[in-house]
Amino acid sequence: MWSRRGHGWRIAALTTIGTAIVLPLVVFVLGPNMPPGKGTPVATSQVTDNTVLLVVMTPFTVFILVYLGYALTAFRAKPGEEGLDGAPLRGHFRSQVAWLASTTAAVLFLAIFGTTELLADNGAGGGAGPNPVTKPGGAPLPVQVIGQQWEFTYRYPTYGGVETATLVLPVGRKIAFHVTSLDAIHSFWAYELGVKADANPGVDNIAYVETKKISTFHVRCAELCGLWHGYMSDTGHVVSDADFASWIAARKRQFAPVMKYLPKYSSSYNPDPTFRAG
Amino acid sequence: MTEFAHPATDYGVVEEEPPALLERNLLIGSRLWASSLVFFFFAFLFAYFYLRSLNQHGLFQPKGVSPPQAWGAVVAVCLAASAVLLSWGAVDQRSERRGLWRLKGVGALALALVAVVAQVVAWSTLGFGPTDGGYASVYLGWTGLYTIFVVGSLYWLETCLALSFRYRDEPFGRAEVEPGDASGDDYREAPDIRNAVHLNTAELAALTFTWTTMAVIGVVTWVVLYLA
Amino acid sequence: MRRRRLVEFNLLTGVVLGIVGFYVGWWLGHLVKAPSLDYFDDTGQNDIALFVAYFTGVVGFLVGLGFANYPVQRMLGKPPSLREKETEGIGRYFGLCTDHKVVGIQYLIGIGAFIFIGGLNAMLIRFELLRPTHLAWNGNNYLTLVGLHGTMMMGMMTSGILGPFANYFVPLMIGARRMAFPRIEALTFWLLMAAGTILMTALAFGGFPTGWTGYAPLSVQANMGMDAYIAFFALVGLSMTLLGLNMLATVITMRAPGLAWGRLPIFVWGTVSTSVLMLLAAPVLISTLFMLALDRTAQTGFFNDQAGGSPYLYENLFWIFGHPEVYILALPGMGIVLELLPVFSRKPLWGYRLAVTGLLGITLLSFLVWQHHLFVSGINADLRPFYMLSTELISLPTGFIFVCALGTLWAGRIRLTVPMLFALAWVFNFLIGGLSGVFLSDVPSDVTTHGSFFSMAHFHYTIMGGLVFAFFGAVYYWLPKMTGFELDERLGKLHFWVMFLAFNSTFGPLLVIGFLGMPRRVVTYAGYLQGANEWVSVSAFVLGASMLVFVANLVWSQVFARVPAGANPWGSKSIEFQLPSPVPVHDFDRIPTFGPDPYPYGGIEEAGFDGTRPAVSPARPTP
Numbered sequence A: 001m002w003s004r005r006g007h008g009w010r011i012a013a014l015t016t017i018g019t020a021i022v023l024p025l026v027v028f029v030l031g032p033n034m035p036p037g038k039g040t041p042v043a044t045s046q047v048t049d050n051t052v053l054l055v056v057m058t059p060f061t062v063f064i065l066v067y068l069g070y071a072l073t074a075f076r077a078k079p080g081e082e083g084l085d086g087a088p089l090r091g092h093f094r095s096q097v098a099w100l101a102s103t104t105a106a107v108l109f110l111a112i113f114g115t116t117e118l119l120a121d122n123g124a125g126g127g128a129g130p131n132p133v134t135k136p137g138g139a140p141l142p143v144q145v146i147g148q149q150w151e152f153t154y155r156y157p158t159y160g161g162v163e164t165a166t167l168v169l170p171v172g173r174k175i176a177f178h179v180t181s182l183d184a185i186h187s188f189w190a191y192e193l194g195v196k197a198d199a200n201p202g203v204d205n206i207a208y209v210e211t212k213k214i215s216t217f218h219v220r221c222a223e224l225c226g227l228w229h230g231y232m233s234d235t236g237h238v239v240s241d242a243d244f245a246s247w248i249a250a251r252k253r254q255f256a257p258v259m260k261y262l263p264k265y266s267s268s269y270n271p272d273p274t275f276r277a278g
Numbered sequence B: 001m002t003e004f005a006h007p008a009t010d011y012g013v014v015e016e017e018p019p020a021l022l023e024r025n026l027l028i029g030s031r032l033w034a035s036s037l038v039f040f041f042f043a044f045l046f047a048y049f050y051l052r053s054l055n056q057h058g059l060f061q062p063k064g065v066s067p068p069q070a071w072g073a074v075v076a077v078c079l080a081a082s083a084v085l086l087s088w089g090a091v092d093q094r095s096e097r098r099g100l101w102r103l104k105g106v107g108a109l110a111l112a113l114v115a116v117v118a119q120v121v122a123w124s125t126l127g128f129g130p131t132d133g134g135y136a137s138v139y140l141g142w143t144g145l146y147t148i149f150v151v152g153s154l155y156w157l158e159t160c161l162a163l164s165f166r167y168r169d170e171p172f173g174r175a176e177v178e179p180g181d182a183s184g185d186d187y188r189e190a191p192d193i194r195n196a197v198h199l200n201t202a203e204l205a206a207l208t209f210t211w212t213t214m215a216v217i218g219v220v221t222w223v224v225l226y227l228a
Numbered sequence C: 001m002r003r004r005r006l007v008e009f010n011l012l013t014g015v016v017l018g019i020v021g022f023y024v025g026w027w028l029g030h031l032v033k034a035p036s037l038d039y040f041d042d043t044g045q046n047d048i049a050l051f052v053a054y055f056t057g058v059v060g061f062l063v064g065l066g067f068a069n070y071p072v073q074r075m076l077g078k079p080p081s082l083r084e085k086e087t088e089g090i091g092r093y094f095g096l097c098t099d100h101k102v103v104g105i106q107y108l109i110g111i112g113a114f115i116f117i118g119g120l121n122a123m124l125i126r127f128e129l130l131r132p133t134h135l136a137w138n139g140n141n142y143l144t145l146v147g148l149h150g151t152m153m154m155g156m157m158t159s160g161i162l163g164p165f166a167n168y169f170v171p172l173m174i175g176a177r178r179m180a181f182p183r184i185e186a187l188t189f190w191l192l193m194a195a196g197t198i199l200m201t202a203l204a205f206g207g208f209p210t211g212w213t214g215y216a217p218l219s220v221q222a223n224m225g226m227d228a229y230i231a232f233f234a235l236v237g238l239s240m241t242l243l244g245l246n247m248l249a250t251v252i253t254m255r256a257p258g259l260a261w262g263r264l265p266i267f268v269w270g271t272v273s274t275s276v277l278m279l280l281a282a283p284v285l286i287s288t289l290f291m292l293a294l295d296r297t298a299q300t301g302f303f304n305d306q307a308g309g310s311p312y313l314y315e316n317l318f319w320i321f322g323h324p325e326v327y328i329l330a331l332p333g334m335g336i337v338l339e340l341l342p343v344f345s346r347k348p349l350w351g352y353r354l355a356v357t358g359l360l361g362i363t364l365l366s367f368l369v370w371q372h373h374l375f376v377s378g379i380n381a382d383l384r385p386f387y388m389l390s391t392e393l394i395s396l397p398t399g400f401i402f403v404c405a406l407g408t409l410w411a412g413r414i415r416l417t418v419p420m421l422f423a424l425a426w427v428f429n430f431l432i433g434g435l436s437g438v439f440l441s442d443v444p445s446d447v448t449t450h451g452s453f454f455s456m457a458h459f460h461y462t463i464m465g466g467l468v469f470a471f472f473g474a475v476y477y478w479l480p481k482m483t484g485f486e487l488d489e490r491l492g493k494l495h496f497w498v499m500f501l502a503f504n505s506t507f508g509p510l511l512v513i514g515f516l517g518m519p520r521r522v523v524t525y526a527g528y529l530q531g532a533n534e535w536v537s538v539s540a541f542v543l544g545a546s547m548l549v550f551v552a553n554l555v556w557s558q559v560f561a562r563v564p565a566g567a568n569p570w571g572s573k574s575i576e577f578q579l580p581s582p583v584p585v586h587d588f589d590r591i592p593t594f595g596p597d598p599y600p601y602g603g604i605e606e607a608g609f610d611g612t613r614p615a616v617s618p619a620r621p622t623p
């Protein structure tokens, strides 16, 4: 039989080697492919975030898998040992402390790291409620996202409150999405932008993002909102300043006749409460 | 009184469990149930303060929505008095003054019934309806569920009283349980609890705890819904 | 000498009275009239009538089962008793029975049936997702399937281990002959059966669109099927509260001499911690559903933004219950796995105290994390760092469980029996579940993963990969004890390997699909995800088929082969294996006295309970 001390060293060695092999793969191969891609600064830092999480997990995962694999080979009952018991070990203080210390360190690191990322990125693209703690400098372009059964519409308060059915954003601008709903809870998920914010009736849920390159992105509703929830998707566009200016001007012209029927722009709206639907 | 520690019990026979065991079951069970009760109403407490702090569209408690103060006070006072009376009665029972306990028990039952009736009257004389904002909703939901629980606890009180009345002449006597009746299985020859009437004291202790918890919740309800 | 009753109370009378009660209530409910309720008549959507009908139906069912007899006797002043009069033989299983062993088996079969239905729903969901566009179910039916599947699973699996195994084995493990409240024990089971039936009736009332979370205001608008969801979950909540109460009272008051807290088998600790969560969290659910029912019937405005309420209130309350709920689904699995590993490693549990601390730590922390389900909802956004921290802190006690599991393997003599395979698979699956949870707990990362298939895969790794694998471990380990007949080992291994591989090949890719941007609960998805979804669906069908292997094994070995298991097929040192299989009606002749060590492996003879087995005299009939 191998000595128990030997088992420990072998597992440690295998874990180290395994980690040394896996870590570079995680950082250089998996990491850059993590969601949601590098469409915006917020999305990019989410990718970084995901990579860091993977890196922190790697040694623990490798250790547990190595240990499992090793234990199941080395500690299997050999033929003829059927009636026998293993060693009556009831714990090992030092390894328990080591485990506690390392997991605590990892957890605290993750919490602190997550918090700094969250604050540094002004909510990291997530809905931050009506009064976000951190706001980006400058004057972000406000765009209101209105969830309703079963589509999103978008209002541009700085352009006369015009309401459109497609989302078009100017490139290189900071955007403040003001997400609200007219009925059930929806969730505005602009995948490539790294934005997700729930749309609640009566709530102005704000999420910040900065557009970086001319592109299209997917919008889906990410909170179950009823019958056609599964069809509530949409494509958004990030376009050049000039294209944006002409697009919004065209929309203003197009919708001018109906503007007077729209409610005045506000942070939330009062729909008819007696409405009942499947 | 019963102990909560865990003395080695003699379970030497299959039949006739010593009543001490069920006594402990009941006492611990009542404490656990009381902690559940707290969480039932924690939900409403949370709802109250949450909606009040949000006050969506100023509709939490529009002008004119105010609870019937007089009836609310009647409910709270009756409940509190009922709980006090019951605890007092439990002391009597423990010191073998069972006639006195029955008197107080009936009193506690009557007071609680008055509280339930007062609550029903309060509902029917409300100046507001369920659609009148957050406060109105919380008021109706909270008092509604609470009343259901009060009625349920009253059932328990009634069973204790009924047992006590039925065996009033037998000082902790042996109840006439038919052999094999309560024990579950046909082939057993004795009841499953030795001296089942003896349990009255323990059951009363358990009930008192639950009922006091209910009364405390009732008073909190009153403070929050009527006074805050 | 039993007095014979005119009508025996059993499942049949229960069902008959249940149906009668339902229609009586339906009729009564239609008598309620108020101007604000006119649309009930206009639309034919009379929620009040349905709620009343469910209520009277459940009452009728319970009366028919005989649950009313004892309470009525007590009202007349009859002295208390512990148990209901019971017949012998197979009839015991079809009615109100207060023998904890019978209740355990009732649970196993009753819950098993409903979970099977839940599994079939999953197959139908995965069938639809073979195509990115509409294939078989329209939007409403698809959502109803998702809702039925999730709600059924979440409702039934909460008692999936405590119901069958804790009811059966906790009294044995602590040296008691019964649970603290045997009638309540029986009640928890029959409540669940009533609940499951009610949930199925949602189909007759148009289904419900909200998934298992029932978020308002969607659940306030929804049609009458929603009432089935509410009634189901409220009954499940009641059953859970009572189950938790009963378990705790049992363990606190009925431990046999010598069995101090520090000597309890770890499965009992798993049960205790789960029970605490059930006792305290399920009431919050019931109250929340009560509010929801009022919103739907009396037109209150708890969750109506236009009427002084807030949908946020529902989200908060639901998750104050909901997060403890997910640990109600995790802790019993941990208990089982830590119970099985020592037996098949032939070693004491490594780090007993650490494991107990882990279980209790999880119990405590799980009340402090609920807003991690609401990171992007806009609720209390400034509290997100706190919830991020508290959530990540839970990985510490969870880590204790892991390190104890791993430590137990160390230098053991591991035997890869079927229960052991399931226990080891738990370690692997729960590891992946935990790692994916780290992404969800990190706010920036959660912005992508929240509400996506990633989170769906995450909780299937913890619940299906964790709890359900532990459940099967327990079945293979304990069923021979419960029935007296062995389960076939070869079929068991086949079941295990197909299930393990198919499970990972179903939910592993789903993690990636979620990362790629597919939301959950959607009936259509982006075309480029079709290949991956087809793979997942096919794997899911194989996973479903593995359940058939299990059923085949069950039927074959218990009905046809019937190989007697003997008292101790695994060489376990746990007390229940010192009793005959199946365990006699009265469990022990003599209440055992326990020694200091619940896991006396490794040749320490003086440990364990006194002697080798508590006396059980053969003179008594064992039906």
Ligand code: HEM
Pocket (backbone or CB within 6 Å): C119, C122, C123, C125, C126, C146, C147, C149, C150, C151, C153, C154, C157, C210, C211, C212, C213, C456, C460, C463, C464, C468, C506, C519, C520, C521, C522, C540, C543, C544
């Ligand atoms: C045969 C194994 C299973 C398969 C193939 C499966 C598959 C699925 C699928 C496809 C969904 C719907 C995804 C969506 O459209 O959002 C789902 C949802 C869900 N499943 Fe399962 N599942 C299985 C077992 C389980 C088990 C054992 C549990 C718990 C005990 C469970 C709990 C849930 C829950 C809670 C939901 C969420 C429902 C909702 O969105 O409200 N599943 N499952």
Ligand SMILES: [Cu+2]
Pocket (backbone or CB within 6 Å): A147, A148, A150, A185, A186, A187, A221, A222, A223, A224, A225, A229, A232
């Ligand atoms: Cu939506």
Ligand SMILES: [Cu+2]
Pocket (backbone or CB within 6 Å): C322, C323, C326, C369, C370, C372, C373
């Ligand atoms: Cu949670």
